[in-house]
Structure formats: C-alpha cells, structure tokens
Amino acid sequence: MPENLFKLNAKEYILPGTRACQGCGLSLGYRYALKALRENTIVTLPACCLCVLHGIYPSTPVMIPCLNNSFASTAASAAGIVAGLQALNKTDTTVMAVAGDGGTFDMGIQALSGAAERGTDFIYLCYDNEGYMNTGTQRSSATPMGAVTTTTPILTKQQHKKDFIKIMDAHDLPYLATVSPSYPIDLYEKFVKAKKIKGTRYIHMYVPCPPGWGFATKDTIKTGKLAVETGVVVLFEIENGKFRFTGRSKTLAERGNRLPVINYLEKQGRFRKMNIEQLNQQQAWVDGKWQEYIRRAEA
Amino acid sequence: MSNVQIITGNQAAALAAKLCSVEVVAAYPITPQSQLSEILSSYVESGELKAEYVRVEGEHSALTVCISASTVGARVFTATSANGLLYMHEQLHWAAGSRLPIVMCCVNRGVGAPWTIFNDQQDSLAQRDTGWIQLYCRNNQEIIDTVIQAYRIAESVYCPVMVCYDGFVLSHTMMPVDIPDAAGVRAFLPPYQPHTILSPDDPRNLNPVLFPGQRRDSEGVLRDGYMDMRYKLQAALEKASETIRAVNAAFAEAFGRDHGGMLWEYRTDDADLILAGMGSIASEATVAADRLREEGIKAGVVGIRSYRPFPKADVRNAFRNAKGIAIFEKSISYGYEGGLCSDLKAAFYGTAIKAPIHNYIAGLGGRDVKARELAAAAKNSLAGFEKGMVEPQTTWLNTTTG
Amino acid sequence: MEERKDDNISAMGTVAIGEAGKTGDWRSLRPVIDRKKCIPTVKNKPACFLCWLYCPEGVVKAGIEVEIDLEYCKGCGICAEECPPRAISMIREDKSHE
Ligand SMILES: Cc1ncc(C[n+]2csc(CCOP(=O)(O)OP(=O)(O)O)c2C)c(N)n1
Numbered sequence: 001m002p003e004n005l006f007k008l009n010a011k012e013y014i015l016p017g018t019r020a021c022q023g024c025g026l027s028l029g030y031r032y033a034l035k036a037l038r039e040n041t042i043v044t045l046p047a048c049c050l051c052v053l054h055g056i057y058p059s060t061p062v063m064i065p066c067l068n069n070s071f072a073s074t075a076a077s078a079a080g081i082v083a084g085l086q087a088l089n090k091t092d093t094t095v096m097a098v099a100g101d102g103g104t105f106d107m108g109i110q111a112l113s114g115a116a117e118r119g120t121d122f123i124y125l126c127y128d129n130e131g132y133m134n135t136g137t138q139r140s141s142a143t144p145m146g147a148v149t150t151t152t153p154i155l156t157k158q159q160h161k162k163d164f165i166k167i168m169d170a171h172d173l174p175y176l177a178t179v180s181p182s183y184p185i186d187l188y189e190k191f192v193k194a195k196k197i198k199g200t201r202y203i204h205m206y207v208p209c210p211p212g213w214g215f216a217t218k219d220t221i222k223t224g225k226l227a228v229e230t231g232v233v234v235l236f237e238i239e240n241g242k243f244r245f246t247g248r249s250k251t252l253a254e255r256g257n258r259l260p261v262i263n264y265l266e267k268q269g270r271f272r273k274m275n276i277e278q279l280n281q282q283q284a285w286v287d288g289k290w291q292e293y294i295r296r297a298e299a
Numbered sequence: 300m301s302n303v304q305i306i307t308g309n310q311a312a313a314l315a316a317k318l319c320s321v322e323v324v325a326a327y328p329i330t331p332q333s334q335l336s337e338i339l340s341s342y343v344e345s346g347e348l349k350a351e352y353v354r355v356e357g358e359h360s361a362l363t364v365c366i367s368a369s370t371v372g373a374r375v376f377t378a379t380s381a382n383g384l385l386y387m388h389e390q391l392h393w394a395a396g397s398r399l400p401i402v403m404c405c406v407n408r409g410v411g412a413p414w415t416i417f418n419d420q421q422d423s424l425a426q427r428d429t430g431w432i433q434l435y436c437r438n439n440q441e442i443i444d445t446v447i448q449a450y451r452i453a454e455s456v457y458c459p460v461m462v463c464y465d466g467f468v469l470s471h472t473m474m475p476v477d478i479p480d481a482a483g484v485r486a487f488l489p490p491y492q493p494h495t496i497l498s499p500d501d502p503r504n505l506n507p508v509l510f511p512g513q514r515r516d517s518e519g520v521l522r523d524g525y526m527d528m529r530y531k532l533q534a535a536l537e538k539a540s541e542t543i544r545a546v547n548a549a550f551a552e553a554f555g556r557d558h559g560g561m562l563w564e565y566r567t568d569d570a571d572l573i574l575a576g577m578g579s580i581a582s583e584a585t586v587a588a589d590r591l592r593e594e595g596i597k598a599g600v601v602g603i604r605s606y607r608p609f610p611k612a613d614v615r616n617a618f619r620n621a622k623g624i625a626i627f628e629k630s631i632s633y634g635y636e637g638g639l640c641s642d643l644k645a646a647f648y649g650t651a652i653k654a655p656i657h658n659y660i661a662g663l664g665g666r667d668v669k670a671r672e673l674a675a676a677a678k679n680s681l682a683g684f685e686k687g688m689v690e691p692q693t694t695w696l697n698t699t700t701g
Numbered sequence: 702m703e704e705r706k707d708d709n710i711s712a713m714g715t716v717a718i719g720e721a722g723k724t725g726d727w728r729s730l731r732p733v734i735d736r737k738k739c740i741p742t743v744k745n746k747p748a749c750f751l752c753w754l755y756c757p758e759g760v761v762k763a764g765i766e767v768e769i770d771l772e773y774c775k776g777c778g779i780c781a782e783e784c785p786p787r788a789i790s791m792i793r794e795d796k797s798h799e
C-alpha cells in the first residue's frame with residue numbers, strides 16, 4: 001500500500017477550511033481528481049455542493065481556476081472554454097466540467113449529450129450523491145428506489161436509478177470510467193489516464209454523503225466500500241469500447257462473492273422505510289446490472 | 300472606394316461578424332435567423348473566417364459557449380430569434396452579470412403560443428431587464444455598421460450587446476449595402492482585452508456565490524456583496540450611453556455614415572406631430588411622415604436606436620417641441636401598454652413636454668402594416684389631440700378587437 | 702485613509718485558506734493519535750498513512766510522526782475509523798478549555 005501511495009502527487013489543490021460537510025465523499029474524491037490532473041487545468045461547474053466547496057466570494061480554497069455557470073449549462077460551458085482556448089492557441093490545458101447527479105442526469109443531460117456527440121475535448125466528471133443535496137436532499141433521477149428524500153418523504157422513491165452510464169456509453173466515448181473515493185488510488189489512476197486521452201472522457205464518481213444518506217460521518221469510506229462489495233457500485237473503465245473491471249470489482253467478478261445489497265442498505269437512514277418487496281426488487285436490479293457487466297467484460 | 304453589394308440583413312450581419320474577426324461562433328438555427336448561422340458555417344468551413352464554430356444542440360448552450368469562450372478571452376458571436384432567445388434567457392443574465400462583451404444578433408420574430416415565424420419585437424423586448432445593451436436597426440446598412448460598432452461598445456464598457464433587426468422585413472430582404480473594408484474595421488476595432496482571468500497561471504473562482512453583505516478577502520480588502528456587484532452593471536449601462544454616442548461618432552468619422560447615437564430623427568426640426576418607434580417600423584414611419592407633410596401636417600419621426608440604455612436625455616431633447624406623439628410598437632407589456640410608450644412617458648415626467656401620446660401596437664406576428672396606415676393612424680391621433688383627447692387608449696392597429 | 706474599493710467588475714475570488722473560517726470549530730470529537738500504535742512511528746519509516754489517504758480535508762501530514770492540523774480538522778472521524786491498528790481515538794472536545 002505505501003508504495004502505491006508514494007506514486008500519488010503529494011501536492012494538495014484544496015486548502016483546508018472548506019464549506020463542505022464533515023466526512024464529505026465529494027471532498028475526498030475531488031481531492032484526488034485534482035491531484036491527478038495537476039496545475040494546468042480549468043474547471044467549470046454549476047450550482048451544486050461543489051459550487052459551495054469552491055467557496056463564497058472573495059475567497060476560494062481551490063487552487064485550480066474555476067468558472068461557475070448555470071445549472072443546465074455545465075458541458076456547454078466546458079465546450080466554450082475549449083473553443084476559446086483553441087481559438088487562442090492554448091490547447092495544452094485540461095478542461096474539466098464537474099456537476100452533481102442532478103446537474104448531469106436531469107438538467108445537464110442535453111448539454112452533455114451535445115458536447116459528447118461533438119467530441120468536445122474535455123473531461124466530464126459527474127459526482128453522484130444520489131440526490132439534490134445542495135438544495136436539501138430532494139430526489140433526483142439518480143436516487144435509488146426505496147430512498148426517503150425530502151420530495152419522497154412518505155412513500156420513498158418508487159423508480160429505479162436511471163442507468164446514466166449506459167446513456168454515456170451510447171455516445172461511443174474514447175474513455176468512460178466509474179470511481180469511488182473509497183478507492184482513491186483507482187480513482188487517481190483513472191484521472192491520470194483520462195488526462196492523456198483526447199475527446200470526451202466521462203468519469204462517474206459515486207460519493208457517499210453522510211447527511212443526505214443518513215450515516216455517521218466516520219463511515220464514508222466504509223459506505224463506499226460496501227456499495228462496491230454488494231455490486232450496487234461497479235468499478236470499471238471502458239476504453240474505446242473495451243470494457244474491463246478494475247480494483248475490488250475485478251476481484252468480485254473473478255470470485256463471484258458479492259455481498260447481498262441489504263448489507264449496504266441497512267446502514268443508511270434513507271432506506272429506513274424500504275419494504276421487503278422493494279428490497280427484493282433492488283437486489284434483482286443490482287443482479288441484472290451485474291450480469292450485464294459480466295457479459296460486457298467477456299465480450 | 301465604396302464596395303456596394305445587394306444583400307439581405309442576415310448576410311449583412313454575417314459579413315459584419317467576419318469583418319470583426321470573431322474567434323468563436325456558437326449558434327442554433329431558428330427562422331428567420333437560420334440563414335445567418337448557415338453563412339457563418341460556410342465562412343468557417345471555407346477558411347474565410349478563422350474561428351471555432353460550435354454547432355451546439357440548443358440556444359441555452361449557444362450562449363453558454365459564448366460566455367465561457369469570452370471569459371477565456373475570445374471574441375464571440377451568436378444570433379437567434381424568438382423562442383431561441385427566450386430559451387437563452389437564463390444565460391442572458393449570466394452573460395451580463397459576468398460583464399462579458401458578447402455580441403448577439405436578435406433577428407426579431409414573434410413568440411409562441413400560438414406559433415408564428417413572422418416578425419415582431421416581443422422576443423427582444425422580453426429581455427429588456429437582463430442587463431444587455433439593445434440596439435435596433437432600420438435597414439441592412441445599419442445592421443452591418445451596428446454589429447461593428449457593437450463590438451467596440453461592448454469591449455469598452457464590458458457589457459453584452461444585442462443587435463436587433465426585424466425578421467424577414469430586413470433579414471430576408473435584399474438592399475444595397477456599402478461593405479466597410481477589412482483594414483478600416485481592423486483600425487476601428489482594437490483587439491479584445493478581457494477583464495476576466497481564467498488561467499492556470501492565476502487561479503480564480505469566477506462568478507461564485509456572493510453574500511448579501513460585503514466581505515474581506517485574505518488581504519483585508521473589503522470586497523463586494525451581491526448588490527454592490529450588481530450596481531456596477533447598472534452603472535456600466537448608464538455610462539454606455541456616452542460610449543454609444545462616441546462610437547457612433549467615431550464610426551461616422553471613419554466610414555462616413557452616421558446612424559444616430561442613441562436615436563435618430565427625421566424631419567423633427569419643425570414637427571408638431573412626432574411618430575416614434577424602433578427598427579423597421581420607425582423607418583416605415585418616415586414614409587408616413589412624408590405623406591403627412593404632403594397633406595400639410597408637420598410630421599417627423601424619432602427612431603429609438605438604443606432601447607437599453609434608454610436615451611432619456613436624447614428623447615427629452617428630440618420631443619421638446621412636439622405637440623402630439625404617436626408611438627408604434629411591435630410588442631406589448633401584456634396587461635399594460637407598449638414598453639417604449641411607458642419609457643417615453645417616464646422620460647417626459649417632470650419636463651415641459653406635455654404633449655398627448657397615443658400608443659399603437661402594430662405588426663404583431665407579421666401583421667401587415669403599411670406606411671399609409673401609419674400615416675392615417677397618426678392623423679387620427681392628431682385629430683383626437685386637437686379635440687382635447689389627452690390619454691387615448693392603446694390601439695391595436697389593423698386588428699379585430701372589442 | 703480611504704478604504705480600497707473592490708476593483709473587480711465581475712466576481713473573481715482568489716485562493717485563501719479557511720474560506721469557511723477555522724473549521725476546527727465544527728468539531729465535537731477530536732482525533733488523538735497514540736504514537737505507540739502508529740505504524741510509521743513504530744517502524745520509524747514512511748508506512749501506512751491511511752489517515753492521510755482518506756482524510757477528506759487534506760489536513761493530515763504524513764510523516765514519521767503523523768500530524769493533524771486541528772485548526773481545520775472537522776472531526777469527521779474517518780481517520781480513526783480507517784486506521785488499521787486503531788491508533789487514533791476520537792475524544793470529546795471539552796469546550797471549556799478553549
Ligand atoms: C435552473 C435552476 N433550477 C434549479 C436550481 C436549484 N438548484 C441548485 S443546485 C440544485 C440541485 C443540485 O443537485 P446535484 O446536481 O445533484 O448536486 P448536489 O447538490 O447534490 O451536489 C438545484 C435543484 C438552479 N440553480 N437552477
């Protein structure tokens with residue numbers, strides 16, 4: 001483990017004293033994403049938790065230049081930065097758009113699909129905390145079935161999570177990867193790889209969110225790991241159409257020893273109202289997706 | 300040496316963008332703007348214009364691309380109409396609040412529902428309070444010249460400029476246009492110097508959340524709260540009046556054409572009756588004024604060129620001797636009256652201008668309105684004024700009402 | 702002396718530590734390292750550093766003597782939870798001592 005650690009860029013790009021919650025999975029994941037991308041990077045982002053982390057005027061804790069833009073506009077904003085830099089012959093800078101699941105699955109999907117179809121040369125990072133957290137934990141199309149949110153307060157969310165990664169995969173991207181801050185080295189390596197590739201690169205980061213999901217702040221890493229152990233989150237990358245499992249998911253795929261989803265769900269307050277039927281549906285849904293990935297890896 | 304070509308308004312706008320050496324174009328087709336995005340595509344593909352053309356998937360993205368590209372320091376251009384402009388609305392505010400010198404053509408068209416593809420000015424009037432400068436053109440010569448002026452204005456005051464011209468009436472109508480020469484435009488328009496810093500060499504966080512109150516930075520400098528920053532936009536737009544006049548004068552000096560600074564006047568010197576409007580309907584009103592004069596009525600026209608910033612001082616001067624005023628507008632503030640009418644009344648408040656005002660809503664969704672109809676309407680107003688009619692009801696011209 | 706005005710015409714924040722203040726104030730539990738258990742100290746060489754790896758705030762300094770910047774540590778408890786030999790314990794902050 002230490003050898004791996006020493007490969008990481010030692011420099012920190014986020015100064016301490018940010019506005020993010022205690023135990024925030026996004027803070028941790030973003031920390032490694034920026035370490036991997038290094039100085040010559042421009043970020044653009046919409047309203048979301050990350051906008052709050054980037055700070056209130058006139059100060060910012062983040063040592064990477066950032067352009068805030070409106071909620072639906074993230075990928076188009078990146079496309080504008082890319083076009084502007086291109087026009088001014090400054091093409092060695094990495095441009096990264098970052099948005100939450102709400103700003104990606106819901107309102108940002110049009111601009112993202114458009115930018116990806118045009119092959120815009122940028123990294124799009126969707127950090128998925130499975131809800132509109134910044135506005136008070138409302139449901140998004142990324143919220144899993146059975147979760148209590150402030151807009152599904154009594155009956156819980158009735159629909160499964162949108163398989164957004166499949167939508168992005170359908171854009172035939174040169175690079176697509178899933179990451180989790182519970183596995184920082186896997187995350188870091190994928191960003192290092194993405195940085196070197198041209199065209200639209202999509203990275204999906206699952207970020208455990210203590211206040212939004214209802215678990216103790218100390219359990220962020222454990223929660224992210226349980227998501228992977230149960231197959232709720234699958235770590236993989238697709239490079240020019242070639243799928244491969246990575247890290248812990250690779251081991252699970254080889255050994256076939258996933259844990260039941262209940263191990264993951266029972267530890268989070270948001271699933272407190274889930275009934276048996278929903279639990280079974282959730283297990284079946286996760287199993288189905290897992291089989292899809294296995295077939296994809298074998299193909 | 301002049302280079303006169305017979306071209307459409309859309310061609311004039313495209314030529315202007317090329318002459319201004321725009322570096323990033325992002326546009327989405329909509330009638331009657333489409334031809335403009337097509338012409339620019341061919342300029343870029345043929346290499347005539349060295350620019351990045353981002354063929355976005357919608358207008359919200361078109362303006363977003365312009366915002367971000369302008370932030371990194373590129374000169375940008377976009378154009379739209381009607382529902383496309385409405386779809387951009389959120390980003391219009393974003394562009395102005397970020398103080399970016401974006402130039403956009405609004406090829407004016409009525410908005411749905413119900414659908415119309417034809418001209419009125421409801422689209423741009425509905426964007427009045429977004430912090431954009433709005434300039435209205437009366438013919439194709441003005442379109443090419445105003446777009447060129449717009450970049451110099453925008454890049455001087457760091458505010459976006461919307462150049463508005465009427466769909467079909469100008470966009471698709473061929474007119475002789477004297478094309479300014481490229482070297483002259485280069486001399487008139489210095490390179491864009493961005494005020495924004497979006498560079499890895501000096502990491503900044505642009506357009507973040509601002510508190511209601513001021514806040515000190517790490518060096519102890521008291522920095523703006525939201526309202527202080529917003530006041531700067533208002534101050535810039537107010538100051539822009541001076542810039543618009545100065546740029547118009549400099550343009551007249553360089554190219555020999557003076558389109559009026561904030562407004563233009565036609566036969567107003569001795570006019571009792573003044574017709575007013577924006578864009579092509581004001582141009583049409585000059586023909587009406589000539590007819591009225593043939594009938595012995597001393598009529599003149601004031602064409603508002605800059606709707607925002609509003610030419611308060613200029614209209615007070617232009618209307619000072621008016622005995623009656625007829626305002627023709629291709630838009631309405633639903634539930635009240637035409638926006639220009641309200642603004643003129645407000646500008647006259649507290650002055651010696653006490654002339655009665657008749658507001659006409661005309662030409663919505665392309666409803667035909669001829670010079671002789673404008674003349675007849677103005678004549679009718681005058682008759683009313685002479686009978687002591689002070690505050691006539693807003694009249695919908697050529698419309699079945701009541 | 703007249704105060705310097707904000708010369709930005711649009712909002713452009715600059716980099717500063719403690720944007721949200723001294724976030725150490727947020728803590729109700731404080732991480733305390735038992736050097737006798739901490740692997741790099743015990744082995745007297747760089748090792749382990751999982752506390753550094755997993756700290757969302759980047760306030761852990763990885764060295765033979767691991768250090769935590771308590772001015773900004775938010776007290777989430779992740780470091781304690783993830784420390785293999787359980788060398789970190791979360792101790793209730795005694796506000797009366799401040
Ligand atoms: C056009 C528009 N509609 C709504 C909002 C309000 N809004 C701000 S952030 C947000 C949700 C963000 O959710 P997500 O993208 O998942 O990011 P998170 O807050 O979870 O980090 C919403 C609804 C907005 N800013 N703009």
Ligand code: SF4
Nearest residue numbers: 020021024049133209
């Ligand atoms: S709400 Fe969740 S994602 Fe947002 S800052 Fe807090 S912990 Fe992080």
Ligand code: SF4
Nearest residue numbers: 739740749750752784
């Ligand atoms: S995780 Fe524990 S043992 Fe490892 S370096 Fe940190 S304090 Fe020491």
Ligand code: SF4
Nearest residue numbers: 756774775777778780
């Ligand atoms: S308690 Fe949390 S913030 Fe403090 S050092 Fe440990 S992991 Fe970092």
Ligand SMILES: [Mg+2]
Nearest residue numbers: 100101129131
């Ligand atoms: Mg979210």
